[in-house]
Amino acid sequence: xxxxxxxxxxxxxxxxxxxxxxxxxxxxxxxxxxxxxxxxxxxxxxxxxxxxxxxxxxxxxxxxxxxxxxxxxxxxxxxxxxxxxxxxxxxxxxxxxxxxxxxxxxxxxxxxxxxxxxxxxxxxxxxxxxxxxxxxxxxxxxxxxxxxxxxxxxxxxxxxxxxxxxxxxxxxxxxxxxxxxxxxxxxxxxxxxxxxxxxxxxxxxxxxxxxxxxxxxxxxxxxxxxxxxxxxxxxxxxxxxxxxxxxxxxxxxxxxxxxxxxxxxxxxxxxxxxxxxxxxxxxxxxxxxxxxxxxxxxxxxxxxxxxxxxxxxxxxxxxxxxxxxxxxxxxxxxxxxxxxxxxxxxxxxxxxxxxxxxxxxxxxxxxxxxxxxxxxxxxxxxxxxxxxxxxxxxxxxxxxxxxxxxxxxxxxxxxxxxxxxxxxxxxxxxxxxxxxxxxxxxxxxxxxxxxxxxxxxxxxxxxxxxxxxxxxxxxxxxxxxxxxxxxxxxxxxxxxxxxxxxxxxxxxxxxxxxxxxxxxxxxxxxxxxxxxxxxxxxxxxxxxxxxxxxxxxxxxxxxxxxxxxxxxxxxxxxxxxxxxxxxxxxxxxxxxxxxxxxxxxxxxxxxxxxxxxxxxxxxxxxxxxxxxxxxxxxxxxxxxxxxxxxxxxxxxxxxxxxxxxxxxxxxxxxxxxxxxxxxxxxxxxxxxxxxxxxxxxxxxxxxxxxxxxxxxxxxxxxxxxxxxxxxxxxxxxxxxxxxxxxxxxxxxxxxxxxxxxxxxxxxxxxxxxxxxxxxxxxxxxxxxxxxxxxxxxxxxxxxxxxxxxxxxxxxxxxxxxxxxxxxxxxxxxxxxxxxxxxxxxxxxxxxxxxxxxxxxxxxxxxxxxxxxxxxxxxxxxxxxxxxxxxxxxxxxxxxxxxxxxxxxxxxxxxxxxxxxxxxxx
Numbered sequence: 001x002x003x004x005x006x007x008x009x010x011x012x013x014x015x016x017x018x019x020x021x022x023x024x025x026x027x028x029x030x031x032x033x034x035x036x037x038x039x040x041x042x043x044x045x046x047x048x049x050x051x052x053x054x055x056x057x058x059x060x061x062x063x064x065x066x067x068x069x070x071x072x073x074x075x076x077x078x079x080x081x082x083x084x085x086x087x088x089x090x091x092x093x094x095x096x097x098x099x100x101x102x103x104x105x106x107x108x109x110x111x112x113x114x115x116x117x118x119x120x121x122x123x124x125x126x127x128x129x130x131x132x133x134x135x136x137x138x139x140x141x142x143x144x145x146x147x148x149x150x151x152x153x154x155x156x157x158x159x160x161x162x163x164x165x166x167x168x169x170x171x172x173x174x175x176x177x178x179x180x181x182x183x184x185x186x187x188x189x190x191x192x193x194x195x196x197x198x199x200x201x202x203x204x205x206x207x208x209x210x211x212x213x214x215x216x217x218x219x220x221x222x223x224x225x226x227x228x229x230x231x232x233x234x235x236x237x238x239x240x241x242x243x244x245x246x247x248x249x250x251x252x253x254x255x256x257x258x259x260x261x262x263x264x265x266x267x268x269x270x271x272x273x274x275x276x277x278x279x280x281x282x283x284x285x286x287x288x289x290x291x292x293x294x295x296x297x298x299x300x301x302x303x304x305x306x307x308x309x310x311x312x313x314x315x316x317x318x319x320x321x322x323x324x325x326x327x328x329x330x331x332x333x334x335x336x337x338x339x340x341x342x343x344x345x346x347x348x349x350x351x352x353x354x355x356x357x358x359x360x361x362x363x364x365x366x367x368x369x370x371x372x373x374x375x376x377x378x379x380x381x382x383x384x385x386x387x388x389x390x391x392x393x394x395x396x397x398x399x400x401x402x403x404x405x406x407x408x409x410x411x412x413x414x415x416x417x418x419x420x421x422x423x424x425x426x427x428x429x430x431x432x433x434x435x436x437x438x439x440x441x442x443x444x445x446x447x448x449x450x451x452x453x454x455x456x457x458x459x460x461x462x463x464x465x466x467x468x469x470x471x472x473x474x475x476x477x478x479x480x481x482x483x484x485x486x487x488x489x490x491x492x493x494x495x496x497x498x499x500x501x502x503x504x505x506x507x508x509x510x511x512x513x514x515x516x517x518x519x520x521x522x523x524x525x526x527x528x529x530x531x532x533x534x535x536x537x538x539x540x541x542x543x544x545x546x547x548x549x550x551x552x553x554x555x556x557x558x559x560x561x562x563x564x565x566x567x568x569x570x571x572x573x574x575x576x577x578x579x580x581x582x583x584x585x586x587x588x589x590x591x592x593x594x595x596x597x598x599x600x601x602x603x604x605x606x607x608x609x610x611x612x613x614x615x616x617x618x619x620x621x622x623x624x625x626x627x628x629x630x631x632x633x634x635x636x637x638x639x640x641x642x643x644x645x646x647x648x649x650x651x652x653x654x655x656x657x658x659x660x661x662x663x664x665x666x667x668x669x670x671x672x673x674x675x676x677x678x679x680x681x682x683x684x685x686x687x688x689x690x691x692x693x694x695x696x697x698x699x700x701x702x703x704x705x706x707x708x709x710x711x712x713x714x715x716x717x718x719x720x721x722x723x724x725x726x727x728x729x730x731x732x733x734x735x736x737x738x739x740x741x742x743x744x745x746x747x748x749x750x751x752x753x754x755x756x757x758x759x760x761x762x763x764x765x766x767x768x769x770x771x772x773x774x775x776x777x778x779x780x781x782x783x784x785x786x787x788x789x790x791x792x793x794x795x796x797x798x799x800x801x802x803x804x805x806x807x808x809x810x811x812x813x814x815x816x817x818x819x820x821x822x823x824x825x826x827x828x829x830x831x832x833x834x835x836x837x838x839x840x841x842x843x844x845x846x847x848x849x850x851x852x853x854x855x856x857x858x859x860x861x862x863x864x865x866x867x868x869x870x871x872x873x874x875x876x877x878x879x880x881x882x883x884x885x886x887x888x889x890x891x892x893x894x895x896x897x898x899x900x901x902x903x904x905x906x907x908x909x910x911x912x913x914x915x916x917x918x919x920x921x
Contacts, residue, residue, distance in 0.1 A: 077176035080163070085111045085131055088171065111174075127174075130160045134172050138162055210778065215241040216577040219671050232527075239280045264398050266422070269309035271301060271348075272429055272533050275336060278313060279529060282320045282332075290329050294452035295531040298337040299430040299459050302346065306422035311395050316350055318392045319403075319415045323354040330355030330412070331448045334529075341420060347401070348421050353414040359407040367405060392417070430536035432460045438539060440464040441485040443473055443495065449511070449528065453486060456532040462539065470498050477502040484539065486511055489525065509538055558679065558687040559586040564605070565678075567591045568598040568621065569613040569644065571746075571772050576739050578611065578644075581674055586868075587682075593746075595624030602628050607639060609681050611665065614645035614656075617768040621645070622659045629660045640681040644669075718821050719814070725781030736780075737883070743776050744822045751815055757805045758796075766804075767796030773815070785814050847873065851905055854889075858902040882908065 077094035079087055087106050090098075098114055100106055106114050115127050126143055133141045143158040163171040218238035222231065275297060283293055316334075323332045335351040359367065367389060389403075396403050400420045407413035432438065440457055442450050442464060450466045457464040467473045473495075476482070482504075487495050489510035499508065510525040526534045565587050567578050575591045582589055590605070592598055596619045598612065610628075612621040619627070625641050643656040643664045653664040665677055679687065716722065725736055750769045758766040774789035788811045795803035850869050857865035873886050885908055889901045 076178070079111065079174045081111055081131070081172045081174070083170050085172070087111060087114060094176070127158060130158060130174070131172055134160045134162050135169065138169055210775065211241055216581060216669055220577075220580045236280050236284055239277050240284065264308045264311060266307055267309065268304065268306050268424055271303050271305050274309055274313055274316075275531075275533070278316045278320060279334075279531075281317060282324060283527075283529065285321065285324045286332075289324070289327075291324070291327050292331045292446055292448050293334070293529045294331060294448050295334045295529040296336070296452055296455050296459070297429060297531045297533060299428055299456075299532040299536065301336070301338045301348075301429050302423045302426045303429045304424040304427060305348075306424050307419070308399065311399065312348075312419060312421075315392050315395050315403075315417055315419070316352075318389065319350070319352045319417060322389065322415070323352050323356060323413075327354040327356035327412070333448070333452070344423055345420055346423055348419045350417045350419075351414060352416075353412065355412040358409040358411050358413055359405070360409045364405060364407060430460065430533045432462055432536050432539045435461045435539075438462050438484070439480065439482045440539075441473070441476060441482045442466045443485055443487045444468055444491065446488075449530070453511075453530050453535070456530065456535055459532055460536055460539075470495075473498055474502050477504055482506055484509055486526070486530070489513075492523070556584050556690055557675065558689055559584075560608075560678075560682050560686045560688065561586045561588070563608045563682045563686045564588045564590065565682075566598065566601055566605075566607045566610045567644075568593070568595065568611065568616075568624070570594060570616040570768075571775055574613070574775075576742055578669065581669060581671060582678075585675075585678065587678075595619030595621060595627075598624045599627045602636065602639065603631065606635065608683060608686065609678065610639060610641045611644045612641050612661070614643060617765055622656075625660045642677055642681070717818075717825055719782055719784060719818050720821070721781035721783060723781070724783075725779070740780060740822055740825070741884075743780050744819060746776060747773060747815060747819050751812070751819065754808065754812055754815070757801060757808060760799070760801075763796055763799060763801075767793055770796060770811075777818075782818055785811070785818055788814065851908060855902060855905050858905065 076091070078089075078091040079094055080089040082088050086108055087110075090103060090106055095102065095106075098106060111131060112124070112128055115124050119127065130141050130143055140159065140161045142160075157177050159175050159177070161173045161175075162169045163173055215238055218234050218241065221234040222238065226234070275295075279293070279295060286293055320332070320334065331354070333351075333353045335349075335353075337349050337351070339347040339349065341347050393403050396417055396419060401418045403415060403417045405413060405415050440462055442453050442457075444467065454464050454466055465476060467476055477499075483506045485499070485504065485506060486509045489512040492508070492510055495508075508523055510523055511528050511530060512525050513528055524538055526538055565582065567575060567582075567589060569575050569578070569591070570593050575593070579589055579591065590601060590607070592601055593616075595612075595616055598610070599619070601607075602610065612625055614621040616624075621643065628636050628639070628641065630636075640662045641660070643653075643661045645656075645664075645666060656664050662681065663677055665673060722736070725739075750773060753769055754766070770789045770792045774786050774793055777783075777789060778786040788807060792804055792807055792811055795801075795807070850873055854866065854869045854873075857869065870886065870890050885904055889904045
C-alpha cells in the first residue's frame with residue numbers, strides 16, 4: 001500500500017470520526033437544549049410552588065383572622081376548653097359576661113374559677129356538672145334550666161359539645177344562649193295572666209254578688225205559701241239565675257276557653273229535670289216574640305243518667321239561645337232522642353231546628369270558631385260574643401260527642417248535638433198507665449204545637465186526634481169516647497159551651513202559655529211547650545206534674561237544733577240571705593262581719609261548721625282561716641271551715657283547699673249544695689231526719705192555730721223603691737224590715753269613713769266600703785244610690801281620685817239622707833200609726849204565751865223550743881224596739897248567754913202584760 005493510499009485512508013477515517021463527533025456534538029446540543037428547557041420548566045414549577053405556598057400561607061392567615069373575628073364577635077358567648085378544662089379561647093360576648101377586657105384575662109385559667117366569678121352558686125354548679133357529663137358521655141349536653149346571672153337578672157341556657165381529634169376528646173366547646181329578652185317576655189306574659197286572673201276574680205265577684213241575692217231570695221220566696229203563678233215566676237227566676245251562673249263560669253274563665261281544657265265532672269242526674277230546666281229558661285226568652293217553642297222527648301229514654309249535667313244544660317242553652325236570637329217568627333223545635341251504644345251507655349241526641357235566618361253555605365265551615373258572628377249587616381242588632389257555639393263544640397268533644405249543623409240561608413237551621421252518657425237505671429222517662437184505653441182530643445191550637453203534642457202522644461202509645469173547629473169537635477165526641485181534651489187556656493171559656501152541649505164527661509186539660517193568668521184551680525193544665533213527660537203525668541193523674549217547675553229542693557231532709565254554725569261575711573245583706581237559707585234547718589246561727597271577729601268567736605265558742613267569706617277588708621277569709629289553724633288546740637285544726645265566695649273561677653276550689661279550708665261553696669248559694677255541705681260536715685249525731693214536708697211546717701200562719709197572720713203595712717221611704725226591696729228580700733215586710741235594720745246599722749258605721757277623699761294608701765279600703773254599700777243599697781231598692789256607689793267603686797279601682805272628689809260629696813249627702821229616712825221609718829215602728837189596733841191587740845195576745853214558753857225554755861236551756869219560739873216572735877208584726885230586743889235575745893242565745901236572754905224577756909213581759917190587762921178592762 002503506497003503512501004498516498006495510506007493517507008487517503010487516514011483522511012477518510014478522520015472524516016468519519018469528525019462526522020461522528022459532529023453527531024455526538026449535535027446530540028449533546030439537543031440534550032443540552034432539552035435540559036435547559038427542563039431546568040426552565042422546573043424553575044417555573046419551583047417559582048409557582050413558592051408562589052402557591054405564599055398564597056396558602058396568606059389564605060391561612062386570612063382564614064385564621066376571619067375565624068378569630070367570627071369567634072370573638074359571635075353574638076353568643078363561647079368558651080373553648082382544653083383537655084384539662086382550661087380556657088383556650090373565648091368570644092367577646094363572654095368577655096362581657098365575665099366582665100374582662102380581652103382574652104388575656106381569662107386564657108389559661110380553669111373554667112370553674114372563671115364561671116364561679118360569673119354566675120351564682122347554683123348556676124356554677126350546673127355548668128361544672130355539664131363539663132363533667134361531657135367527659136363521661138362523650139356526647140353533647142344541653143342545660144334546660146335557665147341560669148341566672150348578675151344583679152340585673154340576666155338569663156342564659158347552655159349547650160356543651162365535645163371537641164374530638166380522631167377518637168380522642170381534646171377539649172370542650174361551651175355555647176351560652178342569652179334568654180333575658182325571652183324571660184322578660186315570659187314575665188310580662190305571667191304578669192298579664194295574673195292581671196287577667198285578678199280581673200276575672202273581681203268580675204266574677206261583681207256578677208255573682210247580685211246573683212247571690214237573686215237566687216237566694218228566690219229560694220226564700222219558694223218556701224212561702226204563694227199562688228201557683230207567683231211560684232212559677234219565682235221558680236223561673238231561680239232557674240234562670242242558676243243556669244246563667246253555669247254559663248258565667250265558662251264565659252269568665254277565658255283560660256279554659258283559650259286552652260281548650262274543660263273540666264268534665266260526672267255525677268248522677270235526672271234527664272227529665274234537665275229538660276224541664278232548659279224549657280223553663282228558653283220559654284221566658286220567647287215571651288215577646290211571635291215564635292212557638294215545641295218539644296218532643298222520646299219517652300223511652302232512661303231518666304237516670306250519669307254525666308256532667310251542668311255542661312249538658314249549658315250545651316242545650318247555648319244552642320237553644322242561639323235559635324231564639326236568630327228566629328224572629330215561626331217555630332223552634334227541640335227533639336230529644338237516643339241511640340243505645342252498649343248495655344250501659346246511650347248516645348243522647350238533641351236536635352234544635354228553627355225557622356230563623358239560616359247560615360250561608362260558605363260560612364258553615366267557620367261556624368264553630370272563637371268570637372265568630374256572620375252576616376254582620378243583617379245581624380247588627382243581635383248581641384253576643386260569638387263564643388257560644390265554640391264553647392258548645394268544645395264541651396261536646398270533651399264528653400266524646402260532637403255538634404253538627406244543616407242550614408238553608410233564609411229558611412232556618414238545624415243543630416244536632418250527640419253526647420254519650422252512662423245509664424244508671426233503665427227506667428223510661430215517661431209511661432202512660434193503660435195507654436191503650438185512653439184517647440185524647442187536641443182542639444184548635446197552633447198547628448206546630450198540635451202536631452208536636454200528637455207526636456208525643458203517639459210516642460206514649462196513646463190514641464189522639466187533632467180537631468180544628470166546633471163542628472168537628474161535636475162530631476168527634478159523638479162518634480167516640482175521649483177521656484181527655486187538650487185546649488188552649490185562652491179559649492177555654494168559649495169551648496165550655498160546646499163541651500157541655502156534647503155532654504163531655506172526660507177531663508179538660510188547659511194548654512197555658514208563659515204568664516197565662518187564666519189558669520183555674522179546678523182544671524188541670526200543662527205549661528206549653530207540652531211534651532211527653534208533662535203529658536204522661538197528666539194522663540196518669542199525677543198532681544205534681546201540673547206544675548213541673550215545682551221546687552225540687554224545697555223539702556229539707558234534716559234539722560240540727562243542737563248544731564252551731566258561724567257565718568262570716570262583710571256585707572250584712574249577704575248574712576241575712578244565708579240566715580234565711582239556713583233557718584229551716586233549725587240550726588243555731590252566729591254571724592259576724594270580719595275575719596278578726598271570726599277568729600275571736602271561734603276561740604270563744606265551739607262551732608260545728610264555719611262558713612267563711614273570702615274577700616273582706618282587713619283580715620280576709622284566707623288569713624282568718626290560717627289564724628284559726630295556727631291555734632294550739634286540736635279543735636282548731638279540725639273545725640270544718642267552708643270557703644264562701646263569689647270568685648268561682650277555675651282553680652279556686654283547689655286554692656281554698658290548699659289554704660286550710662275543708663270545702664268550698666260558691667255564691668250565689670244553691671240550696672241543694674248548701675244542704676249537701678251541711679249534711680257532710682255537721683256531725684251525724686246532731687242531725688235529725690225530717691218526716692214532714694217544708695210546706696207542712698211553713699204554713700204562713702200561726703204555728704199552733706194555723707190562723708193567718710195580720711197583713712203587713714206598706715213602707716214608704718224617699719229614694720227607695722220599697723216594692724222592689726220587698727221582692728229582693730223575700731216578699732215579706734218582716735224580712736224586709738230586718739234587712740233595712742241591717743243596712744241602717746251597716747251604713748251608719750261606714751258613712752264616717754267616706755266623708756273625705758281617701759289617700760292613695762287608703763284607696764283599697766275606700767273601694768271595699770263603697771262596694772259593700774253598692775250591693776246592699778241595690779238589694780233594699782235604693783237604685784240611685786247604688787249607681788253612685790258603683791261609680792265611686794270604679795273610680796277607686798282605677799285610682800281616679802279626681803272623679804271620687806267630684807262624686808263623694810253628693811254620695812255622702814244622699815247616703816246621709818237615706819239613713820235618716822230609714823231611721824224615721826224605724827222610729828215609726830214604735831209609734832201609733834204602724835198597725836191597726838186589731839192587728840196590734842192580736843199580736844200582743846199571741847206574744848204573751850210565747851214569752852212565757854220562751855222563759856221556761858231558757859231556764860231549761862231547751863234549744864229546740866227556744867229556736868222555734870224565737871222564729872215565731874221574729875215573724876210577728878212587732879214594733880222596732882220590741883224586735884230589737886227579740887234580736888238581742890236571739891244573739892244572747894247564740895252566744896249561750898241564757899241568763900242574759902232571760903233577763904231581756906223578763907223586761908219585755910211586764911209592759912206586755914200591762915197592755916193585755918188594759919185591753920181586758
